[in-house]
Amino acid sequence: MSEIETTTIAIVGGGASGVILTNHLLQSDRDDLRIVLIEQNNEAGLGLAYGTNQPEHILNVQAARMSALETRPDDFIDWLRDHGYDDVDLPTRYMPRMLYGNYLKSIIERHKADPRFCIFKAKCVAIKENDTQAELIFDDGTKMGATFVVLATGHDETPSPAFKHSVKLGRAGDNSRPYDGDTLIVGTGLSMIDTWLELESRSQAGVIRAVSRRGLTPLSHGPTKPTPLEDDEIPFGAPLSAIMRWLRTKASLHMENGGSWRDVVDGLRPFTQRLWKSLSIADRNRFLRHGKPYWDAHRHRLAPQLRDRLDAAIASGRVELIAAKLGEISPGANGYEVALRRRGATRAEKIDAGRIYDCSGIIRNLGQSPNPVMRHLIETGMAKPDEVPIGLALSKDDSLLNHGNTSSRRLFAIGPLARASYFEIDSVPDIRPQCEALARRLL
Structure with a gap:
């Protein structure tokens, strides 16, 4: 060359x-x-x-x-x-x-x-x-x-340094051999769904606990007809609070007229990058802290058959969703001991996990x-x-x-x-x- x-x-x-x-x-x-x-x-x-x-x-x-x-x-x-x-x-x-x-x-x-x-x-x-x-x-x-x-x-194919002792699905430290005890999954988004399905295929014993700050999981896909939106009706450059208020109002009115919130979310899709670019740096960071989990649950959805299967696993106790803030992770008698404080609680508790998977998403x-x-x-x-x-x-x-x-x-x-x-x-x-x-x- x-x-x-x-x-x-x-x-x-x-x-x-x-x-x-x-x-x-x-x-x-x-x-x-x-x-x-x-x-x-x-x-x-x-x-x-x-x-x-x-x-x-x-x-x-x-x-x-x-x-x-x-x-x-x-x-x-x-x-x-x-x-x-x-x-x-x-x-x-x-x-x-x-x-x-x-x-x-x-x-x-x-x-x-x-x-x-x-x-x-x-x-x-x-x-x-x-x-x-x-x-x-x-x-x-x-x-x-x-x-x-x-x-x-x-x-990234390696776990976040924020979650000690964790592994990524299918990467170093993960294998198909059964292990004792329950499983902890850090994150409740689409990566958690992948990990849960893989663990089910391995017939892993124990409860699978998925933890995130809000405990939100992806909602289901459904029939949708994206709402046609014009540039002049989208509040480009407005404060984040005004944009969120506009989106909630738009979805509510559309649902009152017999439509689905999915129509509005999918109609906004061609404009999301421009809308993001129009936000101030402070509002972008604010959205990541407070708004993104709700957006992800509505925007990045599950196929209906997977959502139904997840709901059944939660109802049976096979999967437990926990809204909590994670604390210290340390070796324990059954693998690892994890401190967490559930949303709304004043005191932390400790749970055991035989293995911890990092499904926390973006660094x-x-x-x-x-x-x-x-x-x-x-x-x-x-x-x-x-x-x-x-x-x-x-x-x-x-x-x-x-x-x-x-x-x-x-x-x-x-x-x-x-x-x-x-x-x-x-x-x-x-x-x-x-x-x-x-x-x-x-x-």
Whole structure:
């Protein structure tokens, strides 16, 4: 590659974000383009979300909206039909995530014969930048030069340091061997659902206790017809309290007229990123503390059959939801002893857990990320957490801002790392347009 003048784009992370960006870049007919997809795990295209072998882990978006390409909206549907799924209701179905992982792998297979593309299996631990190129450094000391580097590392695969002794589902420390006692899951969102389903498939004994500050779980999908909204009726730039009041009023009036709150939430979806950007920094942080759990429960919903199954497990006592603040976690006679104070209680109590799973979602302070390349970039000042520290500080073109607030010429971020800028940037329908726009800029 170094013997000819090329534009080399290194993408760090081979999950959904990395694969979707790769796919957009390789639509170009440029001969001088080189794409290196860097993935430390066995296969590109899987990541945390789609690397599951559990058929009950299903997508939370209907199949019709899950194409990896903006310009080919039926790409996933066509792939499903090519693989024997020809149901009449296919576009509206919520397919298993393992199938979507296979779809992403098939996209990589499409490009493997392209001489402009390669996959490099390695763990990036540091990045340097100079006037002529960026340099990636890997854990074995190997180095690689690139014209541009795009960080697409997605969700952290190691537990948050805030929850000692915890593990992530399917990652280091987790295994399918039964263990004594009950299970504690930190978090009550979609990741908790995944963990609960996996534990059920393992026939794990004991009660599964899921804990979060408010104890809110995802609500059910249902028939929906998104409410058409116009720009001039959405309170862009208003204080958070006024926006929430407007949303509650809108939903109440719609329900009084026979509609569903889902219609209003889904109607707002095309505007959520703009609405987020219109908030002050103080209101963004306020929303994360107080409003996000309620938004997530209504916005990131469960397929009806899973919601029914969860309700049955709660009713039977197999699953216990606890609204509480976690305290000290320490080794105990039955695995671990966990202190918690239930919502509204004045005193803490202690419970036992044979294993603790971290399903707490986003890291609220990116500076504490267990990802080594992220820590290196922040510690050296090449990057910084946003003022809303759930993501990196980025300029309008998705390039990294350093500690001096200067935009990088070579380093960019996509997907969940861009949460502070976009808020909703975890699902494929949100990631896809970001990847397409960045691909156009890089090319």
